Amino acid sequence: MLRTLDIRDMLLIDRLELGFGPGLNVLTGETGAGKSILLDSLGFVLGWRGRAELVRAGAAQGEVTAVFELPAGHPAAAALAEAGIPVEEELILRRVNTVEGRKTAWINDRRASGEVLRAVSATLVELHGQQDDGGLLNARGHRALLDAFAGHGALLEAVRAAWGARGAAARRLAAAQAALAAVKGEEEFLRHAVAELDKLAPEPGEEAKLDAERRLMQGAEKIRTDVARAAQILGPEGAEGAMRDADRWLQGAADRAEGRLEAPLAALERALIELGEAAQGVEAALDALSFDPRALEACEERLFAIRAMARKHGVLPDELGTFAEGLRARLAALDAGEGDLAALSAALAEAERAYAEAADRLSAARTEASGRLDAAMAAELAPLKLERAVFATAIAPGEPGPEGRDAVAFTVATNPGAPAGPLNKIASGGELSRFLLALKVVLARGADTLTLIFDEIDRGVGGATADAVGRRLAQLAESAQVLVVTHSPQVAARGAHHFRVQKSVEAGVTTSRVTALGPEERIDEIARMISGAEVSDAARAAAVALIEG
Secondary structure (H helix, E strand, C coil): CEEEEEEEEECCEEEEEEECCCCEEEEECCCCCCHHHHHHHHHHHCCCCCCCCCECCCCCEEEEEEEEECCCCCCHHHHHHHCCCCCCCEEEEEEEEECCCCEEEEECCEEECHHHHHHHHCCCEEEEECCCCCCCCCHHHHHHHHHHHHCCHHHHHHHHHHHHHHHHHHHHHHHHHHHHHHHHHCHHHHHHHHHHHHHHCCCCCHHHHHHHHHHHHHHHHHHHHHHHHHHHHHCCCCHHHHHHHHHHHHHHHHCCCCCCCHHHHHHHHHHHHHHHHHHHHHHHHHHHCCCCHHHHHHHHHHHHHHHHHHHHHCCCHHHHHHHHHHHHHHHHHHHHHHHHHHHHHHHHHHHHHHHHHHHHHHHHHHHHHHHHHHHHHHHHHCCCCCCCCEEEEEEEEEEEECCEEEEEEEEEECCCCCCCEEHHHHCCHHHHHHHHHHHHHHCCCCHHHCEEEEECCCCCCCHHHHHHHHHHHHHHCCCCEEEEECCCHHHHCCCCEEEEEEEEEECCEEEEEEEECCHHHHHHHHHHHHHCCCCCHHHHHHHHHHHHC
16 A cells, blocks of 8 residues: 655655555646646656656756555565565655656665566556556456456466476477487487497507507617626626636635635625526516517507597597497487487377366356456446446457467447447547446456556546446445546545645746645535535535535
């Protein structure tokens, strides 16, 4: 509910603070007094697109603040949460417009974009007028209005779920088809590459191992001659033989040397042991350096084959095994692809069948609800002096979507036998306002979360018809806050809260003032609306009769 509206330096208003109440709030005043300025200012703080020049002449900036009460579970909570704005019982919207045209908005003291502001305000206020082109007259929203009237929430959720499942199944099939088509294009390459890799069968670390073996065999040929010469010199024909001869000669002379040869003999024995170990080591190295030239050739051939395969596929030699596994997986997907496609196609067909069934149930419910809506509208039109008009909800096949496959449009024929058509194309100004009011009364379910604004919706009607309009607005205000700008005394008399808009000129400056009227002031204002500038006792009596009636 809109609780207060504070306006500063906007158009003809220098400073104005208004407090609104529940039920029917009525704004009256002479033509040109500034009633539209109030709506322009309210629309500005709500983020609606309107006049470009809003700042009062001579002021640096204009500012509007609107305070709303939010009951628990109000739809605004979701919009606020999505924007990251804390949800509180009181919602404060503030927007500033500078002379240069810069606009800045805040929601509960948090900076907010125009998009966020409009998303939040759409859950707070709904405007209706003779030129209404974004609410009840917009055929794109008629299906949602019919569903809200009928309470199709569960059926809609079922259709949305079925549509989502259908879309997911279609995406899976399309992805599988695209993947299969891509793999089919490289089938020849895959089969050839996998065959080559399977034949080569590279192992992790094999390239490094082969490279080391190749370098060893290449180096062995160069050093083996020197190692063999050293082995010969160290052996029995070389140093070992000479040392054993020396040992034999010294052993023969030791008995006559009086112990002088014992130490040299011990050292020579140790030298023979070390020489034997050295000779064994050299022999072992010589054996290791022995290789078959064909082994070098085979090693190089294998090494070069692995490196060539890695270069061909643009991977490291050690990655060839993993690369081959990937190719085999793609080849397996190709071989299994046709079977997968068949299963995915069957799943899509089942999802489409489920969607069709859910959409058919919703269509049947909409057809039934359209009859109830048309009957309810007929009952509302008669008191509004539109008993000859025929309101009809037209349902036709539409494009399938998450809300079903029905196109819904509200049509009207204002005279018997006349062709039906869209509301804003068939009805005249006065008729249109009454059609909109009747439709809003019928569709009032769930409207208690909105502040409904009717801008001169009673224009062009008077007498009993205006009285019927006032009664319908009062009925609507029993479950929602309603603001109505009116020139009709019959409508004004139904208000629970009455505000008078007046224009005045002081020191050459024109300003608009809005005054909340007490009981006596309200009688005078309604009397003025009845009789004009001169308010007579008869007019006051008529005003009292309207208020009490």
